[in-house]
Amino acid sequence: MVAGISLAVVLAPLLAPHPPLTQDLLHTLSGPSANHLLGTDVLGRDVLSRLLYGGRPTLIGVGLAVLVYAFFGMSLGMLAGYLRGWTDRVIVAALDVMLSVPAVIITLAVLAIFYQSNVAAMLTIGFFASAGLARIIRSSCLALREELFVDAARVSGLGPARIMARHILPRLTGQLLVPVFLFSGNALAIQTGLGFLGLATPAPAPSWGGMVGEAAQIMQQDPYLLFVSGGVIGLMSLSFGLIGDGLRDLEQDRRQATGGRSRQPVPTAALQDAAKPSEKPSDGAVLAVRDYSITFATAQGPRTVVDSIGFTVRPGEIFGLVGESGSGKTVTGLSLLGLLPPNGAVTSGSAWLAGHRISGLPERELQHIRGGEIALVSQEPMVALDPYFTIGSQLGEVIRRTGTAPGGKEAVRERIRELLTSVHLRDPDDVARRHPHELSGGMLQRVVIAMALAGTPKVLIADEPTTALDVTVQAGILDLLRTLRDERGMAIILITHDLGVVADTCDRAIVMEKGHIVEEGSIEDIFYRPQHPYTRKLIESTPSIARTEGRIT
Known part of the structure; x- marks a missing residue:
């Protein structure tokens, strides 16, 4: 006009x-x-x-x-x-x-x-x-x-x-x-x-x-x-x-949108492939992924970033997703929670959580699963926390949403205190009164873990939880994850490119390259008996300290 x-x-x-x-x-x-x-x-x-x-x-x-x-x-x-x-x-x-x-x-x-x-x-x-x-x-x-x-x-x-x-x-x-x-x-x-x-x-x-x-x-x-x-x-x-x-x-x-271009939907035929029924896993795994593919729509056409992968996570296990940046490990974890961007979709295969299929569920059903059944620990704590609200108010919001503290305000406050204590934060009442900018990086990461634990999930996805932390704080976070696994019996999926973290924390792992799984096995097999050249290259490129003829190299 x-x-x-x-x-x-x-x-x-x-x-x-x-x-x-x-x-x-x-x-x-x-x-x-x-x-x-x-x-x-x-x-x-x-x-x-x-x-x-x-x-x-x-x-x-x-x-x-x-x-x-x-x-x-x-x-x-x-x-x-x-x-x-x-x-x-x-x-x-x-x-x-x-x-x-x-x-x-x-x-x-x-x-x-x-x-x-x-x-x-x-x-x-x-x-x-x-x-x-x-x-x-x-x-x-x-x-x-x-x-x-x-x-x-x-x-x-x-x-x-x-x-x-x-x-x-x-x-x-x-x-x-x-x-x-x-x-x-x-x-x-x-x-x-x-x-x-x-x-x-x-x-x-x-x-x-x-x-x-x-x-x-x-x-x-x-x-x-x-x-x-x-x-x-x-x-x-x-x-x-x-x-x-x-x-x-x-x-x-x-x-x-990627590259400054408008997002395009994933082709309908690809989504129909993902909607096809698949056989329910019967191995007792808390999380099972079968023939799983993820596709993004780009200006040049559909692009498959995760291609027909499959893995199983058992209860009480710390399972590693290892690979360099761009290998598809983070997008795999986000897809399990239905957090793909609008131009991305699971185009084949299925994911099962405690015997119930979670891939392809509508948004309303996914909202009931997030936090309560499966939770995410973000790589950047400040992204997961709103700077305008106190830690206590944000934790309280999640607690009320998941319904894990039936009762009034006192029950919610007690649950906040319990969660902050469980992640080894001293003086939980003082932490709850503070805003995110008043806490250190390690404390923020513990707060985010506490928020993820509010719904007592069966599976916790930790996306690079120690990347931005110094070595001593990193060790404390990894100890915390192991302690939570032992105390709660939940499974933890640890997404990382740091093989040192994998060796120190995980029980089993898969190695991903360009959207494919190139190796899977126990930590001992991956580190001491690697079968794929990409795995060996990752191990060789990991910095280490070795004493040779009186010198540190």
Whole structure:
């Protein structure tokens, strides 16, 4: 709608059936006809022609205001949020002044100097309105400034201007679109309001606001003209808001998709293969995976990332999924909980938990299984914990969700204390009162494990639980996993690329390469009798300390 009306306004000399100022006093206030598609006004001027020509100063004014609004709002917000320090203080003080000044009064003062100047009025409106956008951008930029990719860019030697343009600005685009298009609707209302008052476009030149003013004078005589001119303004204002919402959603989808492309669904035929019934395992395993494949839809077509794998996890066993990054081990673990992204799906085979099939279940049924039957320990504790809530409130939410502490608030508090104690955290009451940023990495990892244990699961999936921890804390987490296994008898799937962790913790393991299982067996077999060259290469590449002829090598 916006594009169509804007194009018609640009092509007004070609589309307008009559000159906008030509009067036909013999046909005033006539209704739509073959000669005048939208009728005529009080002076017999063609309404359609005046709408087309009147859109020019209106949309030019809106465009100027939006450009100033976006430029100053984005520039001031990014400079304040990224540079911080005195730059931030000066810009914030200036924004406070801009927000406190009545922009309408300033605009009227500008019009008193630049009489009936549409450009001056809209530039003034855009500049003062940009203060609100700058505050939004500043808040977002403050958060982006602390991201690891910004630190990496800074370490690489990139300057502030390059980082802001290359790494921060693209991530602010989605947040910019909605305010810009909402402001476009507001700018249109302001511009037409000034035209209604005769302050923007001098008569008899047509403008949408001026046409509303002319129609208002004869509203009692003929209300039709008010509906025509006001309808176009209302339609454009509504369309601006809808465009902002639509572009925001498209931007979010593009950022989440691989390679910046929109996600595509996995082919239906592949999903039908996964839905085929398979034989229930009868070996007493707590978790069994049979002929399991996972496919992702990409711009180049479906891509199988896990191909026909199978393994069994027994009760009370620590089972390792080993492989380099990209081998498919993490996506296998996430698929067991139904946590694949929208463009990924299990396309063949099945997974069984305690004799019940869990692959292919609808989301509602998976919600009952997650946490209660099978749980996940995330690789990054800060990803699993909300920084705005205390540890106790987040643990309490999981406890109430899984129903493991029937009773009132005191029962939930006691359960929180019990879980934090079970993961060897001293002073659990103090930990429960703290926010995630107040705890160390090792303590956060223990909190995440406690959260996973809240539902007393049969299987615990630990995805690289020690990657970001130092050696001593890592050893403590591994000891904790072994203790939990011994005390609770639950099975643990340990996803890792660290063979030292596997050797120290696991009972059995599988080695994955490019979505395939290349080796499976006990830890002794894998380390001392490896059969596959990839396994031997992993072992050889594992750092070790050996004493040779009095030297450490």
